[in-house]
Amino acid sequence: GDSVTQMEGPVTLSEEAFLTINCTYTATGYPSLFWYVQYPGEGLQLLLKATKADDKGSNKGFEATYRKETTSFHLEKGSVQVSDSAVYFCALILDTGRRALTFGSGTRLQVQP
Amino acid sequence: DADVTQTPRNRITKTGKRIMLECSQTKGHDRMYWYRQDPGLGLRLIYYSFDVKDINKGEISDGYSVSRQAQAKFSLSLESAIPNQTALYFCATRGDRDRETQYFGPGTRLLVL
Numbered sequence: 573g574d575s576v577t578q579m580e581g582p583v584t585l586s587e588e589a590f591l592t593i594n595c596t597y598t599a600t601g602y603p604s605l606f607w608y609v610q611y612p613g614e615g616l617q618l619l620l621k622a623t624k625a626d627d628k629g630s631n632k633g634f635e636a637t638y639r640k641e642t643t644s645f646h647l648e649k650g651s652v653q654v655s656d657s658a659v660y661f662c663a664l665i666l667d668t669g670r671r672a673l674t675f676g677s678g679t680r681l682q683v684q685p
Numbered sequence: 686d687a688d689v690t691q692t693p694r695n696r697i698t699k700t701g702k703r704i705m706l707e708c709s710q711t712k713g714h715d716r717m718y719w720y721r722q723d724p725g726l727g728l729r730l731i732y733y734s735f736d737v738k739d740i741n742k743g744e745i746s747d748g749y750s751v752s753r754q755a756q757a758k759f760s761l762s763l764e765s766a767i768p769n770q771t772a773l774y775f776c777a778t779r780g781d782r783d784r785e786t787q788y789f790g791p792g793t794r795l796l797v798l
Contacts, residue, residue: 576727604785606785608789613791614791614792615689615775615789615790615791615792616728616775616777616789617789618786618787618788621785621786623785661727661728665785672718672730672733672743673720673728673730673777673787675720675727675728675729676727677725677726677727678725678727
């Protein structure tokens with residue numbers, strides 16, 4: 573079945589550090605890929621997405637590139653802020669069927685001042 | 686006002702009790718979903734609905750039932766709650782124009798004693 577694997581957290585960084593959160597996927601078709609973010613006490617919000625190979629999604633300084641050859645969608649940010657502290661979920665959706673999201677287990681990011 | 690609302694936000698109940706979680710949306714979306722979130726497991730799909738007359742089971746539907754009372758309302762019921770149903774429950778919607786993006790409610794935290 574389809575699955576998403578994320579690096580385990582928590583990831584603890586100092587402010588202005590470089591962030592990478594790894595995400596790889598297994599899918600039977602050609603998925604669209606997403607990063608969702610969950611701030612403390614809130615629901616999930618879409619951070620960025622990419623719908624086909626080599627697409628780069630970007631938002632709020634975060635980026636991720638859809639790499640079909642390595643089945644990866646790693647999240648990066650050049651300089652994190654304390655306000656980026658949250659749980660980040662990688663997810664995929666296929667173009668057919670129920671089109672419900674398949675999520676990774678989430679990675680907690682803690683940014684210290 | 687939030688586009689996707691969930692009630693209650695927090696609930697404590699006892700084993701064997703029936704409980705209903707409610708979700709309402711003002712986005713006019715046909716597709717609605719119920720997920721549960723457990724630590725270290727990400728979000729998993731319980732049920733989904735493509736319209737009022739189309740309801741489908743997800744990966745972990747055992748012990749749950751749903752009701753789609755109207756386009757805007759999708760309720761999740763635990764007929765006889767058990768402690769391993771303690772989790773954070775999220776409702777989500779999806780529209781036709783942006784077929785990839787789901788919009789999440791703030792979540793309901795449920796504790797079954």
